[in-house]
Amino acid sequence: xxxxRVEEAQRFMEDALRAVGTPDSEARAHAALLLHADxxxxxxxxxxxxxxxxxxxxxxxxxxxxxxVVLKEAAATAWVDGADAxxxxxxxxxxxxxxxxxxxxxxxxxxxxxxxxxxxxxxxAQIAEQQGLIGLAFTNxxxxxVPTRAKDGVMGTNPIALFAPAANGDSxxxxxxxxxVALGKVEVQVxxxxxxxxxxxxxxxxxxxxxxxxxLDTAKLMPLGGAEQTSxxxxxxxxxxxEVLCSGLSGANSSYxxxxxxxxxxxxxxxxxxxxxxxxxxxxxxxxx
Amino acid sequence: xxxxRVEEAQRFMEDALRAVGTPDSEARAHAALLLHADxxxxxxxxxxxxxxxxxxxxxxxxxxxxxxVVLKEAAATAWVDGADAxxxxxxxxxxxxxxxxxxxxxxxxxxxxxxxxxxxxxxxAQIAEQQGLIGLAFTNxxxxxVPTRAKDGVMGTNPIALFAPAANGDSxxxxxxxxxVALGKVEVQVxxxxxxxxxxxxxxxxxxxxxxxxxLDTAKLMPLGGAEQTSxxxxxxxxxxxEVLCSGLSGANSSYxxxxxxxxxxxxxxxxxxxxxxxxxxxxxxxxx
Numbered sequence: 402x403x404x405x406r407v408e409e410a411q412r413f414m415e416d417a418l419r420a421v422g423t424p425d426s427e428a429r430a431h432a433a434l435l436l437h438a439d440x441x442x443x444x445x446x447x448x449x450x451x452x453x454x455x456x457x458x459x460x461x462x463x464x465x466x467x468x469x470v471v472l473k474e475a476a477a478t479a480w481v482d483g484a485d486a487x488x489x490x491x492x493x494x495x496x497x498x499x500x501x502x503x504x505x506x507x508x509x510x511x512x513x514x515x516x517x518x519x520x521x522x523x524x525x526a527q528i529a530e531q532q533g534l535i536g537l538a539f540t541n542x543x544x545x546x547v548p549t550r551a552k553d554g555v556m557g558t559n560p561i562a563l564f565a566p567a568a569n570g571d572s573x574x575x576x577x578x579x580x581x582v583a584l585g586k587v588e589v590q591v592x593x594x595x596x597x598x599x600x601x602x603x604x605x606x607x608x609x610x611x612x613x614x615x616x617l618d619t620a621k622l623m624p625l626g627g628a629e630q631t632s633x634x635x636x637x638x639x640x641x642x643x644e645v646l647c648s649g650l651s652g653a654n655s656s657y658x659x660x661x662x663x664x665x666x667x668x669x670x671x672x673x674x675x676x677x678x679x680x681x682x683x684x685x686x687x688x689x690x
Numbered sequence: 691x692x693x694x695r696v697e698e699a700q701r702f703m704e705d706a707l708r709a710v711g712t713p714d715s716e717a718r719a720h721a722a723l724l725l726h727a728d729x730x731x732x733x734x735x736x737x738x739x740x741x742x743x744x745x746x747x748x749x750x751x752x753x754x755x756x757x758x759v760v761l762k763e764a765a766a767t768a769w770v771d772g773a774d775a776x777x778x779x780x781x782x783x784x785x786x787x788x789x790x791x792x793x794x795x796x797x798x799x800x801x802x803x804x805x806x807x808x809x810x811x812x813x814x815a816q817i818a819e820q821q822g823l824i825g826l827a828f829t830n831x832x833x834x835x836v837p838t839r840a841k842d843g844v845m846g847t848n849p850i851a852l853f854a855p856a857a858n859g860d861s862x863x864x865x866x867x868x869x870x871v872a873l874g875k876v877e878v879q880v881x882x883x884x885x886x887x888x889x890x891x892x893x894x895x896x897x898x899x900x901x902x903x904x905x906l907d908t909a910k911l912m913p914l915g916g917a918e919q920t921s922x923x924x925x926x927x928x929x930x931x932x933e934v935l936c937s938g939l940s941g942a943n944s945s946y947x948x949x950x951x952x953x954x955x956x957x958x959x960x961x962x963x964x965x966x967x968x969x970x971x972x973x974x975x976x977x978x979x
Contacts, residue, residue, distance in 0.1 A: 473973060477766035478796025480974040507767025510797045512974050535934065563931040565938060573934060575927040581920055600920040625924050626914050631870055631889040635914050638864040639928075642852040645824065645862060649854060652975035684762060685769040685801050686941035 411436050414451055421458045423465035423487065431489035434520045445585025446521045453518070454487070456666025463487055463517050463670070469494040477506040480651060481513035485670040488519035495677040496528050496536070503534055503679035512646060514653035516540070516673040518662060522562035523576030529679040530564035530572050537678040538562045541647040541654075543661045545620045546580050549634040552607055554621050555657045558583050559640040559647070566682075579640040580622040587617045600627040620661070647674035700725050703740055710747045712754035712776065720778035723809040734874025735810045742807070743776070745955025752776055752806050752959070758783040766795040769940060770802035774959040777808035784966040785817050785825070792823055792968035801935060803942035805829070805962040807951060811851035812865030818968040819853035819861050826967040827851045830936040830943075832950045834909045835869050838923040841896055843910050844946045847872050848929040848936070855971075868929040869911040876906045889916040909950070936963035 414432035419425065431454065439447030457463040467486040471479050479498050483491035495511040502509030519525065522538045529536025542557030558578035565573045581601045590597050590613035597613045603621040604610035610619070624636025648655035653674030660671050703721035708714065720743065728736030746752040756775035760768050768787050772780035784800040791798030808814065811827045818825025831846030847867035854862045870890045879886050879902035886902045892910040893899035899908070913925025937944035942963030949960050 475796030475970070475973045476794070477791075478970075478973045502766075505765070506795055507764030508797055508799045510969070514975070535939075561928075561931075563934065565934045573930065575931040577921075577924045577927055581915065598919040600916075625921060626870065627889075627916065627920055630887040631916055632866075632914060635866045638866055639850075641862065642850075642864040645852065645854045646969070650824075650969070650971055650974040650976075680799070680935070680939070681764070681767070682939055684764045684767045685939040686803070687939075 407436065407440070410439070410448060414448065417451060417455055418458075418465070418487075421455055421465065423458065427465060427487055427490050430493060431487050434489045434492070434524055437524055438521045443521055445583060445589055449588075450518075450520070452664050453662060453666065456664065457517065458487075458666075460666040460668045462667045469513065469515075471498065477502050477508050477510060479511045481511055483513045483515035483517070483675070485515050485517065485672075488517050491516050491675065492519045492525045492538075492677070493528075495675065496525050496538070496679070499677045499679040500529055500532055500534060503529070503681045507681050507684035509679045511677045512650035513675050513677075514648075514651040514672060515670065516653065516675045517671060518542075518673070519675060521576060522560040523564060523574055525677055526562040526564040526576070527572075527574065530566055530574075533566055533682075535563065535565045535680040535682060537676075537680075539643045539647055539676040541644050541656070541659065541674050543659050544657045545584055545622050545661075546624055546637065546640055547603060547621045548624065548637040549629050556624075556637060556640040556644065557656065557659065558622065559643050561639065561643060577625075579625050579636050579643070581625055581627060581636070582622065584617070584620060584622060587613055587622075591617050643676075646676050650674075650676075696725065696729070699728070699737060703737065706740060706744055707747075707754070707776075710744055710754065712747065716754060716776055716779050719782060720776050723778045723781070723813055726813055727810045732810055734872060734878055738877075739807075739809070741953050742951060742955065745953065746806065747776075747955075749955040749957045751956045758802065758804075760787065766791050766797050766799060768800045770800055772802045772804035772806070772964070774804050774806065774961075777806050780805050780964065781808045781814045781827075781966070782817075784964070785814050785827070785968070788966045788968040789818055789821055789823060792818070792970045796970050796973035798968045800966045801939040802964050802966075803937075803940040803961060804959065805942065805964045806960060807831075807962070808964060810865060811849040812853060812863055814966055815851040815853040815865070816861075816863065819855055819863075822855055822971075824852065824854045824969040824971060826965075826969075828932045828936055828965040830933050830945070830948065830963050832948050833946045834873055834911050834950075835913055835926065835929055836892060836910045837913065837926040838918050845913075845926060845929040845933065846945065846948065847911065848932050850928065850932060866914075868914055868925050868932070870914055870916060870925070871911065873906070873909060873911065876902055876911075880906050932965075935965045939963075939965075
């Protein structure tokens with residue numbers, strides 16, 4: 402295996418993003434987001450996705466110079482328009498708002514429309530955790546999940562992330578798709594030339610398959626829980642519940658309205674919906690005397 | 691099948707609760723909670739649980755005359771001591787606080803310690819939905835879930851509920867345990883004298899079983915997702931994430947500290963942790979012009 406220095410991977414990604422018109426600070430932030438995924442072993446959300454983001458910028462789906470704006474706010478909430486900016490640009494903007502509100506009001510919650518793919522959901526939750534808060538992040542995504550008793554993909558993998566501070570500098574982190582696996586994990590099996598377990602995905606005939614390439618090409622994932630008798634409808638329900646918070650609240654595209662995301666990029670902004678939440682434990686039992 | 695009028699079921703439960711010292715209003719509220727479960731087909735959380743609550747009161751684990759109190763609050767949050775009151779008493783108190791805060795601050799979030807079993811989680815989420823808000827409710831529970839790669843039950847079924855208003859008086863409702871199934875569903879299979887599907891529970895030998903009575907007696911449930919290769923660790927992670935919000939924030943008992951709940955009742959209060967959240971869509975895209 403060839404080795405690449407961490408600094409070199411960061412430099413390469415920054416340069417690539419700058420080459421298509423991304424300002425320095427935004428390129429740095431987005432490269433750091435992808436690098437973090439690789440460094441923590443989530444290769445499905447790291448450097449291997451760079452070409453997707455680059456082509457989205459080249460084709461006009463992502464505006465690398467756009468600035469997110471708050472459309473409406475209350476003491477503990479904000480409705481944001483991500484303005485089709487890069488995922489890291491919108492992620493930092495929204496989580497900073499959520500953290501500020503949580504410090505004052507106990508909890509801060511932001512729902513944003515006009516979003517692009519924001520990489521690992523856990524990255525955003527962890528930013529709150531690093532400031533001593535509990536962080537949560539959710540996003541909707543392309544309709545690759547086939548709901549229980551359905552034939553076609555209509556729900557996203559809609560990941561759920563929560564990071565919480567723990568004793569002695571430790572933390573608890575959860576970052577999971579509401580499908581049995583994320584499509585990126587199927588892709589990793591393709592690259593490893595290994596099959597997938599039964600219970601992950603359907604083939605084009607609507608039956609479960611163990612062929613990784615066929616599963617990737619078909620892009621019809623099973624919800625967490627798998628088949629109906631093992632409660633696959635709960636993974637479907639999780640996806641639907643967080644879809645309400647991501648697109649129902651923000652007015653973003655939802656479920657089947659969302660484009661599929663490919664290496665070639667797209668010209669139409671995906672208008673994803675994303676949520677960012679921070680909870681201030683000092684307003685609860687923490688440090689209580 | 692003998693038929694019982696709805697009013698008669700409500701009357702019977704109220705009288706039984708009053709007979710062990712529950713005030714009229716609290717008996718009415720708790721009976722309504724259990725009746726709702728039966729009326730919506732969730733027989734595992736209805737009248738069949740009345741004897742548990744009654745014996746908890748008789749043995750001193752539940753104080754039917756106690757009043758919950760707010761220990762600390764901010765614009766959008768409250769930390770509550772449920773004071774070992776009945777589930778419906780604490781549920782109404784906390785969700786009312788969450789709704790009031792959501793109307794003003796966009797979101798309201800309450801984490802409570804000193805709680806008893808509060809019946810269906812969805813009942814509490816739905817109270818917010820009936821006022822035009824998005825409602826969420828979570829609770830921790832007895833350690834019946836065996837985490838991935840573990841031998842013993844240490845996490846609860848920790849249910850997650852979300853109810854959201856929809857067009858034309860419709861609503862979207864999710865109410866699900868983070869185990870493949872709730873223990874009450876295993877109990878229903880016992881009463882029906884039917885086996886359980888593989889992927890729900892372990893027998894005493896630590897292997898999956900399809901024997902419903904054996905599964906009920908062993909009380910070792912699999913997380914949502916089942917085995918490791920079908921991502922059972924995600925159900926475990928969901929349970930852990932919401933455990934942080936229920937007990938980490940409130941200072942309630944957590945995971946293995948929680949007593950098992952039985953028909954005979956207990957003398958020690960369970961000190962469960964429960965969360966109640968309401969989100970005001972008017973502070974987001976709803977009715978935006």
